[in-house]
Each structure stands twice: as structure tokens, then as C-alpha cells.
Amino acid sequence: MTYNIRMTFLPKLEEKINVINQKAIILTAALVNYKKRLFSDVLASRVYISMYPSLLIHMIEEAKQYIGVLQMLQKYEHPYEAHNILEQERFWNDIMCRHMEYIKGSLDPIGRETIEICDKLSKEFWINSQRAKNAESEEVFTHELVNGSIDLMRETTDFMGKWTQELLKCKIHASVLPIVADHTFREANHYYRLLRMFQKMK
Numbered sequence: 001m002t003y004n005i006r007m008t009f010l011p012k013l014e015e016k017i018n019v020i021n022q023k024a025i026i027l028t029a030a031l032v033n034y035k036k037r038l039f040s041d042v043l044a045s046r047v048y049i050s051m052y053p054s055l056l057i058h059m060i061e062e063a064k065q066y067i068g069v070l071q072m073l074q075k076y077e078h079p080y081e082a083h084n085i086l087e088q089e090r091f092w093n094d095i096m097c098r099h100m101e102y103i104k105g106s107l108d109p110i111g112r113e114t115i116e117i118c119d120k121l122s123k124e125f126w127i128n129s130q131r132a133k134n135a136e137s138e139e140v141f142t143h144e145l146v147n148g149s150i151d152l153m154r155e156t157t158d159f160m161g162k163w164t165q166e167l168l169k170c171k172i173h174a175s176v177l178p179i180v181a182d183h184t185f186r187e188a189n190h191y192y193r194l195l196r197m198f199q200k201m202k
Contacts, residue, residue: 021070032063052105058098065091085198089132089149092191096156097125099184103163108173117159124152146198153192160185
């Protein structure tokens with residue numbers, strides 16, 4: 001299914017949207033460059049940060065993904081057409097895998113049950129990411145892949161919601177800011193929403 005997103009906007013409104021998108025692209029590109037410099041400084045021991053250095057790469061990849069979506073919108077292209085689904089599946093399964101790994105790494109070792117859940121989910125996301133990567137190279141899209149990701153994301157969003165609430169109520173001990181937990185929960189919901197949209201495509 002192909003989408004034509006060229007709407008019948010009023011010319012002035014359309015121009016304002018284009019300007020906003022272009023500013024967002026420029027600002028996000030500047031953020032990417034800053035994160036790259038910071039990452040280099042961290043690796044060279046010129047700067048100390050209280051998080052995993054790989055988390056900077058994680059942020060850079062997410063920012064690049066956002067820039068790509070905006071650039072497609074600027075060209076009146078739908079960023080989530082059928083031929084882009086496999087790339088999106090690979091990207092987001094990889095992101096979710098690392099989210100689970102970061103959460104696991106932030107938990108107090110005494111919380112074995114939560115650690116084991118994170119470990120299980122991260123492994124399943126990695127498997128799904130590899131499946132999407134293989135399907136992407138073969139240019140074969142199947143709803144079976146999407147349905148599998150939906151089932152996994154349903155389980156993940158339930159876990160993330162409960163985990164975030166328990167963190168806020170101090171029922172879970174972890175070296176992570178609540179706002180970071182909220183961020184990962186929102187991204188999980190975003191991917192879940194995308195999957196439900198992909199499921200309707202033919």
C-alpha cells in the first residue's frame with residue numbers, strides 16, 4: 001500500500017510546516033555532531049560521563065532515524081510505506097534490545113526476577129532484529145514477522161509500564177533516573193503503535 005501524504009494544506013501553513021521541519025533537521029544534525037565529539041572525548045578519557053559510552057551511539061542512531069523521517073516528510077514521502085517496514089523492524093527491535101540491556105545493567109543485583117525478565121526480552125528482541133535484517137536483505141516482507149514483534153512488544157510495554165511505576169514508588173532499586181525509564185516506556189509504546197500500523201498494510 002502506497003500513501004500520498006501531499007495534503008491540501010493552505011500554502012502558508014504548508015510553508016510553516018516545512019520551515020519547522022527544516023529547523024528540526026538542522027538542530028538534530030547539530031546534536032548528532034555534538035554527541036559524536038562527546039563520544040570521541042569519552043573514548044580518549046578527556047571527558048567522564050556517568051553512563052555507558054555505547055548509550056551515546058544509541059542516541060546518535062535514534063537522532064539519525066528522526067532526521068530520516070523528517071527528510072522524507074519534506075519530500076512528501078510517507079516514512080512508513082511497506083518497503084520501509086523491514087528497515088523499521090530491524091531498527092526498532094535493535095533499539096528495544098539495547099533498552100532491555102541498559103535497564104538490566106542499571107538494576108541492583110538483588111532484583112534477580114526483573115534482571116531475568118530484561119535478559120529474556122533482550123534476547124528475543126535480538127532474534128527478531130536478526131530476522132528482520134535477513135528479510136530486509138532478501139526484500140521479503142511477511143506479516144508473521146510483524147505479528148511476532150507485536151506479541152513481544154505487548155509483553156514489553158506491560159513490563160515497562162509496571163517497571164516505571166515501581167521505580168517511581170521506590171519498589172525497585174536501580175541507578176537510573178525516572179525520566180529515562182519514562183523515555184524508554186514512551187519509545188516502547190511508539191514502536192508498538194508502528195507495529196499495529198504495519199499489521200494493517202498489505
